[in-house]
Structures are given as C-alpha cells and as structure tokens.
Amino acid sequence: MPATPKPPLFDLSGRTALVTGSSRGLGRAIAEGLGDAGARLVVNGRDPDSLAAVAAEMREAGYDVREASFDVAREDAVEAAFAAFDADMIEIDILVNNAGIQHRQPMVELRLADWQRVIDTNLTSAFLVGREAAKRMIGRGYGKVINIGSLTSELARATVIPYTVAKGGIRLLTKGMAAEWAGAGIQANAIGPGYMLTDMNEALVNDPTFDAWVKGRTPAGRWGAPDELVGTAVFLASDASNYVNGQMIYVDGGMLSVL
C-alpha cells in the first residue's frame, strides 16, 4: 500500500453529472448509479412537474440532485439551460446523452416530420448538449461524455429506420467528439444497450412473439435490467477510463456477438 492511498479509481465524488432523459428508464438508473459512485446529479426531462417529482424521490433516497427541465432537441432550450448552469456556477463534469424516443413504422409510410423528430431527439440532441458541455469542459481541461447508442448503432431492423440512422450516427459522433476533444482532456465514449426492460419497450415485452425472440436471440436468454448499465457508465465517467476514447461498449447479454 502507498503511504497516501490514491482515491478509488471509480470514485465520482466532487463531480457533477448531467444525465439527459433521466426522469425514468435507463437514464434514471444511470443517474442513480453515478450518484451511488459519489456524483452530484442534474436530472433532465421535458415535463417540469414529473421531473420535480422524480428529483424529490431521489433526494428522499439520499442523492444530491438538481433538476433542469429542457427539450434536448431545441437549440435555444439547450443554450438557456447551460446559461443557467453558468449563472449558478454549476460545472458539468460528466454528460450522459441518454434522452431518446422510438417510432415504429415501415419506411414507405414514414412522414418527414416523424423522421425528423426521431433524428432530432436521438442524434441532434447529443450534438447540441455535447457542444454546450464541451465548450465549458475544454476550458477546464477535464470532462467525460457518454452517448447512449443501441444495437442499431451496428445493425438495422425493419420499421425503425430513423432510430437506426440516429443511433448509427451516435457511434460516429462519439468518434468525432474524441477526435476533437481528446487533446483537451475529454473522453467521449458510448454505451450500446441491448434489449432492456423499460417503458420504451413495454409493447415489445408484452408481445409474446417478440419476447420469445429477444430471449432466444440473446445468449444471456433474457432482457437486460436498467441497472446493468451502471457499471459501464461509472467506468466511462471515472478516471478508470482516462485513456479510453471514441469507443462504444455494448451491454447486450452477448446479442451482437452471435448469429
């Protein structure tokens, strides 16, 4: 043992983490996991009332939480949120670009407005929030950006083409962020969750055919639980990953590795 013990590699004490879309699902699980590792949390969602209720529950459970309700797909709203952080001297050390939506429809029936909404919410949001966070991280010479991709960052699936395009974009946006910001002490990486048990997938979980397909197609033989993303998120948010950049880590029960 060294005379002065080093801080644990995965300790996030003193760091502030903004997790977009953290009022429920994977975002909430990731936020609570980062909080368990010591981070102060800024939670986000579009609806201020439901976000306030979630933040109150998290505070009750002992987390240090502030809420910031804004639409991640709107440039003016994102810029205003970061101006408010600046005014309150809140420095975002860790950004998790998690907010996302799904829209299932065959491409020949798809309207431009739905294509645009999915691209804006799942991909453009990571550009907008990432840009505002990185502007400030670059000045401080430190920052962690974690983008949430999907198995569709690698593989297509019928009826979810705009989602697939957005998540494929997340994979290369992550590499682009690493290319531009690694020299400034920022690491940008991504997590690709497999099929996880969240509200977004409720209809699929309740469809016996789809449920059986997921269980049969996933080597682990089951859906993932949201808190199974926490270990990877804490790793990518902590000093343990200081020389890891531009990577995408799939947390999918082995699904992408097998036919």
Ligand SMILES: NC(=O)c1ccc[n+]([C@@H]2O[C@H](COP(=O)([O-])OP(=O)(O)OC[C@H]3O[C@@H](n4cnc5c(N)ncnc54)[C@H](O)[C@@H]3O)[C@@H](O)[C@H]2O)c1
């Ligand atoms: N559930 C899965 O199996 C799965 C698999 C792979 C990737 N993902 C991705 O993980 C992320 C979270 O998914 P989830 O299953 O928890 O979804 P969810 O629908 O349960 O939660 C999505 C969250 O994003 C928020 N959100 C949506 N649009 C927003 C906007 N414009 N501004 C701010 N917040 C907004 C919602 O309020 C909600 O809090 C998404 O990016 C999704 O694509 C999910």
